Amino acid sequence: MSYNLVQELLKETKDQKPAIDKVNELSSALLDLIPWHTREGLDKLVTEDNERYRAVCDAITQQVDQINADILKSQQVKQRNQQTAFSYLALLLYVNF
Secondary structure, eight states, rough: OHHHHHHHHHHHHHHHHHHHHHHHHHHHHHHHHSSSSHHHHHHHHHHHHHHHHHHHHHHHHHHHHHHHHHHHHHHHHHHHHHHHHHHHHHHHHHOOO
């Protein structure tokens, strides 16, 4: 998955957080109004939706963290390679003079 796509998915999931919060708020109020025998089903639906939302957010966040770690590692390797190349060039210049 590309970094831009993962970043966009993370943004979209965070944008949906207010909707999830509103569902939680309304379901709590609704639980007080509906008969006891239907409460368990509604509570289960809301709980499952919250768990799915958290799982998606966690998975996307892990992807972003992994990509960021890979980018950092790549930059560090590139920097070490440049330092090695400069050291090698300096050694060649020293030996030739």
